[in-house]
Amino acid sequence: YLSSLFFYFYHYLTRQAQSYPLFPSLGEMEGHMFECVNQAAVHEELEDETRRLCDVRPFCPMLKLVTRSCGRAERLLDSKIGVLIGKGLHELDALQDQEVKDFRSKMFRISEEKMQRVQLMTWSEWLQACFSPQLEPGGGAPTTTDGVNNKQAEASLKVTMHFDQSQVTTVSLMEQALRKWLTTHGPEEEGRQAEQYVLRVSDKLEFLCGDHPLIQYKSAEHCSLSQSPYYGEPLVVVVVPPQVQVRAGLFHGTELLCKPAVSSESSGRSEHVWNRTLEFDITVSDLPRMARLCFAVYAVMDKVKKQKSTKNHYPIAWVNTMVFDYKGQLKTGDIILHSWSSFPDELEEMLNPIGTIQTNPYTENATALHIHLPDYNPHPILFPPFDKLLSISTTDMDVCDLLLQILEKGRGGKKFHIELKEIMERDPLSQLCENEKDLIWTLRYDCMENFPQSLPKLLLSVKWSKHEDMAQLQALLQIWPKLSPRDALELLDFNYPDQYVREYAVGCLRDMSDEELSQYLLQLVQVLRYEPYYDCALTRFLLNRAQCNRNIGHFLFWHLRSEMHMPAVSVQFSLILEAYCRGSIPHIEVLKKQVEALSKLKSVNELIKLGTIKNARSKTKEAMLTKEAMMTCLRQSGYTETLSDLHSPLNPSVLLSGINVEKCRYMDSKMKPLWIVYNNKLLGGDTLGIIFKNGDDLRQDMLTLQILRLMDLLWKEANLDLRIVPYGCLATGDRSGLIEVVSSADTIANIQLTSSNVAAAAAFNKDALLNWLKEKNSGDALEKAIEEFTLSCAGYCVATYVLGIGDRHSDNIMVRSTGQLFHIDFGHILGNFKSKFGIKRERVPFILTHDFIHVIQQGKTGNTEKFGSFRNYCEQAYLILRRNGNLFITLFALMLTAGLPELTSVKDIQYLKDSLALGKTDDEALKQFRQKFDEALRESWTTKVNWMAHNVVKDNRS
Known part of the structure; x- marks a missing residue:
């Protein structure tokens, strides 16, 4: 517990360096600092001179002297944020990903503006902004940071070829939709010259299995049994099969846009080369913006002799990638995709469209898939901005009205509407046949007028492989009535990946009160996994509301941080956490105290587990010695100070004042949960208990308790109070978290x-x-x-x-x-x-x-x-x-x-x-x-x- 010991080494090193000839080139010594690798395998910068070595807990006794890249205050803030979110910001700095850089730059600017506004606030204004009661149903959330729809317009200003406006028929519906859109987003830049957009390209989409290894297997010694980095399931040692194939599918959500492409069979021990082009039966001009390429690598094995000579396919790996990048540009060139080897159950076509588009960061143990996407034009091909997308539609609203009148007057008109009503009343799990989809699409204006909540079923009826239908849907969406927030939640499901649909859904969510938003925050965080790009409407919405209400910010922080160990979302969630912290700097110290307290509790739990293993032969002796060791540990000043006077992660409005050590214990179950009792000043001296679990995944408990809380709310809305006790439960990390103790x-x-x-x-x-x-x-x-x-x-x-x-x-x-x-x-x-x-x-x-x-x-x-x-x-x-x-x-x-x-x-x-x-x-x-x-x-x-x-x-x- 020696304080600031490494700074003694720092000054000692400075004195020793003065005797070397190049010492003056180091500049001011204040421009340098120590860095170490901590127990979480994260590079941690030792900026705060008041920290103890026992709090830092370096992985090995080695410090690295590094140069400060910015001012001390900024460097200190970066260090605090890195420790707080569990990922050093220098790791984000090192990523060679332009999308990451652009997102961080935008969020930095927005957060800086936010903090400047906060600094100008009076105390009452600040309290109202951070802890505001619900004064009006709309929640009053500012929308200054939600200008995301201009992204497509900004990304599509490259000049390549003329776009013939004379070929487009402008109709009343298009004008109405465009006028509404421009009112919200503003006119696009004037003087824009002709563009080459993807909707003008008629080539078939294809990719090349080149003359370089398409698949590279890692040796079996690297494929030992371990936890899957994505799904958390065991990775099985793969024996390289004699024949391997690749299947590729083009998806929009879970909808297969065309027939999958399949490679020929290839044999080899560790490398497989096809050197052939796989073509999809869809033109580039018909690609939806959120189309994704999904790959599956599988072994082809002969069946047993008694059976027919057909072959069995055994999946080995899968990986997904978007067809367009975050700027809306069609991807081209060589791409290396490191795949995932844990398969969900019952994959159709062995493809996993619902899986992440992030490649496996553990490249040493991942099968590498090499593909080449061809250039269709000397210039980049871009997905069109919204106004161009609308102008592609050639169907007039009057034509649809005429068709509707024919159906009404015809013998089957009433029958069609009865059938439509029956379809719209089905639950979300009900499948639609092709005839039903055609009926819904034909009667889409009737759906808008009489069944606006049926929008999800209309979206499932759109032929996303036809750009004319896409354009008509976007126009209709602009005049579609706003849904209730509860109905709009369904539009954030993976089945509805379209950017403008999700922006429409987020627009509906803005009507949520802070209390209602908190009710569904767990799902909204998980839905971020479905977002292919970091900068999206949902991310900005959550950040905006979190920075306007500290209670929402608190739970957004913990829902994100608890899954930082998952490589598929680690970068995405760390970017959002960094953006939140930069825009909520006063909240950092509060959250930091909670993170440190949980770290202490984890240490106590590990001490107890170690003690129970050593004394497993004598249960009585085990209980006495381990309980005594636990009490001794909790009474130490370092633990007492860290675990006292902090806001409860379970409920940030509760202040945990001091531990009642005599009443603390550990529970007699496999993971030895800690039963921690606090004296609470705000409860008139009553005690308050929390259970800390380390080794159990609490996320399923969180979901169940959230649904119980919702049931209680629905019953009370119907004037039925069934006295439900939805106690607090919060996952805070990898298989760790807190549970509220229900008193008496x-x-x-x-x-x-x-x-x-x-x-x-x-x-x-x-x-x-x-x-x-x-x-x-x-x-x-x-x-x-x-x-x-x-x-x-x-x-x-x-x-x-x-x-x-x-x-x-x-x-x-x-x-x-x-x-x-x-x-x-x-x-x-x-x-x-x-x-x-x-x-x-x-x-x-x-x-x-x-x-x-x-x-x-x-x-x-x-x-x-x-x-x-x-x-x-x-x-x-x-x-x-x-x-x-x-x-x-x-x-x-x-x-x-x-x-x-x-x-x-x-x-x-x-x-x-x-x-x-x-x-x-x-x-x-x-x-x-x-x-x-x-x-x-x-x-x-x-x-x-x-x-x-x-x-x-x-x-x-x-």
């Missing part, structure tokens, strides 16, 4: 075990729970507690059924002394119930045991009135969730690429559609739910048997 609560298992001397019999004591509530409450308070229990039990019965929450043993259900029942630990969702030896351990749709009913009926067997009220609460709650079924499907769909273990494909979300009985009438759905309710009652004995087994195991462990 105990598990069902503990309540049952306390009331019985025999663990095996405890689960069957139906009086235990009611007696426990009687001990905690007397008189009128008991009746109130039973009512709280009844309402909350109804809420969690419905919620756990709809979400398919599994592993519901008696330690995963808790009850507060006030009567509120709530569930914890959501490691299994969407119907992934646990089984043993192939036998399902959980056979009920949801947990409704006889001891629960005993409490609901106030201990009176014949109290059917109370039980009838409970059943009615359940049915009301279920029907309310059904009415919002599309919203739940959308929120889960937006999380598909998050890498959650039980949410990897659309088939996982199908569970929600089935549990909510979407596609059925309310009467049919209610009938289905009543059957599930009766099943839960009838089979509740299986839950008791399961709980008995759990209690016995728990009792033996103790």
Whole structure:
């Protein structure tokens, strides 16, 4: 704990250097500083002289003297931001990527302007800006930084050839849309000469498998079993097959624009060369702006002799790239793509369009794919700006109106509209056949007038491989009514990659209040994975709102930082984090304190894990020695200072004043979570508990609790308060995070075990729970507690059924002394119930045991009135969730690429559609739910048997 020891070395080194002849060329010694590699494998600049070596924690005892590239204040800020976000800014400086440089330059300018405005604010203005209450429904978020639509116009000013305006028919719809667009974005630069745009190029899109190695395999010694850098799954050692092929597909979202191109078979040990051109059956002029090339490398293996002579294909690697760069320029020339080797389930055509467009940064262990994209013209080819895109349409709105009138007057007119209404009422998972897509596109103006919320289905009906249809859609989008923020969320799904569609969606999100935005922030951060370019409408929107409200900024910071270890998003998220920090400099110290505190907690957890391993033979000795070591560690001044007086990452409005060391402990589970107790000055001296987990992925718990919070909100909007307890949960890093401790609560298992001397019999004591509530409450308070229990039990019965929450043993259900029942630990969702030896351990749709009913009926067997009220609460709650079924499907769909273990494909979300009985009438759905309710009652004995087994195991462990 010697302070500033490395600065002693610095001055010592300076004195020694003075004896060398070139010492004067070093300039002022204040222009230099030390740098080291810390425990997170990040280059850390030792700028702050007050820091201790124990806080820096260098990976090895070696310091490097480097030259300061800017002023001390700026250098200090860069150093703080680098440590805060977990990625040194010099790593971003070193990236040879013009898109990164342009984005950082824009954000630096915007952040500088933002901070200049902040410095001119009075205290009251600053408080209003950072911690503003919701004074109006719109949220009042400034839009000064959202000028993203000019990007295409700025990127398309290169002169190449004349564009013949005489070939374009200007129609009323085009004029209306263009006028609206120009009102928002301003006229384009005058004096622009003729351009060469991609929509004028009729060549087929193609790429060349050149005479250099298309695929380079790394030797097997580099392909050892390890964690996949993208999906977190084990990488398998690949034995180089005798024959290898490459499949390439051109996608817009998940839509395949044309037939995939397949290479010939190639044989070799480590390198494969094709030297041939693969051509797509689509002209360059028909390419949508967000088209992406998806590649899959696979082995071709002969089947077993008994089968036919056809061959099996085994995927080896995949990689994606955009056809246009971030400036809208068609990519050309040689490209090296380092692929990913972990495949999601059930890939169509073995291609992975929903996967990242970032190449694998771990190039040493990645298969390298070399391709060549040809030049179609001596000059760069650009995707046209918005006004040019509109002018390409040759379909007049009057023509569509005429067609609509014909349909109305014809015999089938009414039939068509009935069919259209039925299609529009389907859930987002329903597939559209080609005839239905044609009908929607034909009646698109009717959709706009009568079913504006049907925009996603219209977008799925557009032929994105025809630039005329693209242009007509863009024109229509400009006059489309604004959707509610909840409906607009669906437009941010991967199926809708078009830039202007996503800008329209973000425009709708601006109507969200800060509270509503916080509700969906988890999904909005994950949706950033779908954005192919760093500078996009969603990124600017999130930064703008985060910098205008510190609560949003707090959670945006942690949602981004918790996934910085994922290489597919590391650069993108670090750029956004840097931009946020530069525009919110006063917030840096607050966040830095939290980061340092979490680092200390991780050290304590690792100490405990080490202690339990060393003393594994004696559990009693282990507990005593490890608990003592934990207390000693927490009492040290370095830990006490860092862990005190910080804003809680779970809730930034809560100030954690000081640790109550005597009440702190660690929990007896595999990862040894820490149970940290704080004295809280703002709660009248009451204590506040948080659980720190290191080694468990909390993101699935975060998602489930977010959905529970949303359910609670929807029920309250319908005047039904079911007393849900959506406690705080926050992932803060790679398999680490915090969980809020709910005060005055105990598990069902503990309540049952306390009331019985025999663990095996405890689960069957139906009086235990009611007696426990009687001990905690007397008189009128008991009746109130039973009512709280009844309402909350109804809420969690419905919620756990709809979400398919599994592993519901008696330690995963808790009850507060006030009567509120709530569930914890959501490691299994969407119907992934646990089984043993192939036998399902959980056979009920949801947990409704006889001891629960005993409490609901106030201990009176014949109290059917109370039980009838409970059943009615359940049915009301279920029907309310059904009415919002599309919203739940959308929120889960937006999380598909998050890498959650039980949410990897659309088939996982199908569970929600089935549990909510979407596609059925309310009467049919209610009938289905009543059957599930009766099943839960009838089979509740299986839950008791399961709980008995759990209690016995728990009792033996103790």
